Amino acid sequence: MQLEIHTTRVDAVVAWARKHSVEQYPFLSACCGVEFMATVGHGSSRFGFALPKASPRQADLLVVVGTITERQAPALRRVYEQMGDPKWVIAFGACAASGGLYQNYAVVPGADQVVPVDVYVPGCPPRPEQFLWALKELRTRIGGQPAQEMPAATGSLVRIRPHLPQRKPKAPPRKRGKGKPA
Amino acid sequence: MTVAVALHDWSSLQALLRDQGHPAVATGSSPGLVWIEVARGAWLTSAAWLHREGCATFIDLTVTDLWLPNTSPRAPGRFVVQLVLAAGGGTRVALRTRLRASELALPSVTSLWPGANWFEREAFDLYGLRVTEHPDLRRILLYAEFMGHPLRKDYEKQRRQPLVRVGPLSKLGQG
Numbered sequence: 066m067q068l069e070i071h072t073t074r075v076d077a078v079v080a081w082a083r084k085h086s087v088e089q090y091p092f093l094s095a096c097c098g099v100e101f102m103a104t105v106g107h108g109s110s111r112f113g114f115a116l117p118k119a120s121p122r123q124a125d126l127l128v129v130v131g132t133i134t135e136r137q138a139p140a141l142r143r144v145y146e147q148m149g150d151p152k153w154v155i156a157f158g159a160c161a162a163s164g165g166l167y168q169n170y171a172v173v174p175g176a177d178q179v180v181p182v183d184v185y186v187p188g189c190p191p192r193p194e195q196f197l198w199a200l201k202e203l204r205t206r207i208g209g210q211p212a213q214e215m216p217a218a219t220g221s222l223v224r225i226r227p228h229l230p231q232r233k234p235k236a237p238p239r240k241r242g243k244g245k246p247a
Numbered sequence: 248m249t250v251a252v253a254l255h256d257w258s259s260l261q262a263l264l265r266d267q268g269h270p271a272v273a274t275g276s277s278p279g280l281v282w283i284e285v286a287r288g289a290w291l292t293s294a295a296w297l298h299r300e301g302c303a304t305f306i307d308l309t310v311t312d313l314w315l316p317n318t319s320p321r322a323p324g325r326f327v328v329q330l331v332l333a334a335g336g337g338t339r340v341a342l343r344t345r346l347r348a349s350e351l352a353l354p355s356v357t358s359l360w361p362g363a364n365w366f367e368r369e370a371f372d373l374y375g376l377r378v379t380e381h382p383d384l385r386r387i388l389l390y391a392e393f394m395g396h397p398l399r400k401d402y403e404k405q406r407r408q409p410l411v412r413v414g415p416l417s418k419l420g421q422g
Contacts, residue, residue, distance in 0.1 A: 138411040181416035
């Protein structure tokens with residue numbers, strides 16, 4: 066067997082490794098969740114995307130699947146903050162991408178109001194092929210990171226994505242509702 | 248006791264309510280539903296009477312805001328609260344009352360039908376119906392920080408009360 070030698074950069078190797086081993090954590094909140102479960106059977110592991118993890122702490126990819134209500138938004142934000150860097154987000158379905166048909170007092174108009182979204186998957190619900198497209202698109206984005214954003218060769222973890230500003234969200238006034246009894 | 252008996256004996260409720268100074272406002276029926284509209288003060292008396300007469304099953308508690316589009320948007324609305332009960336034999340009985348926005352309050356019927364608990368909380372949450380003597384009157388669908396009652400017609404359609412808003416955080420076009 067002939068020995069082959071290839072030369073490359075460390076960051077390219079790291080990106081190559083990363084895009085082939087993305088652990089996903091689905092945040093299933095509505096009917097799209099059922100569609101997402103069906104999608105898992107379409108072989109996302111062929112692209113190196115492992116089956117969904119049980120905890121966001123073990124995951125690199127947050128898949129926001131379904132309608133995000135205002136009441137759920139703090140939970141989604143918390144899940145995102147529990148994930149280690151580097152991390153990516155896919156908004157699965159019309160509701161996660163834009164609020165969908167719910168333009169009202171109860172629904173967040175798109176998961177990107179709460180967490181930074183890399184890839185949007187439209188559809189109500191999206192077809193499994195669309196989700197596979199999103200995974201491939203995300204792989205392209207992970208692999209195409211500019212070198213200066215990649216981890217240093219020494220092994221210290223540099224954030225691959227600019228972090229969100231860690232400012233506190235504006236809390237609404239904590240007064241009691243008008244109609245509340247004393 | 249079936250609903251047929253209850254209807255047959257409808258006059259006894261009328262007499263009871265008249266004695267208490269709150270005669271029934273109107274009654275009527277449509278296929279599968281018999282309804283009676285009473286004054287606000289007769290709400291609990293009538294509910295207890297229906298419970299006694301065989302309406303053992305609580306079905307629903309609904310509120311309707313009767314705001315009309317031609318009136319001033321800030322005009323105080325009028326509301327219809329309806330308690331839907333099943334009495335066997337496939338017939339439902341609805342107890343209704345009309346309330347002004349300024350006096351949107353009713354006594355709880357949870358002592359008669361414990362299942363009404365969450366429905367009354369929902370009516371409070373979304374319409375601001377103040378249910379007196381309710382065991383646990385808190386918001387049930389919305390969060391405690393929410394101000395106002397969003398299904399009332401005087402709630403501004405565009406008004407949002409987010410708990411978390413740090414976006415839009417699209418990363419399209421990066422990387």
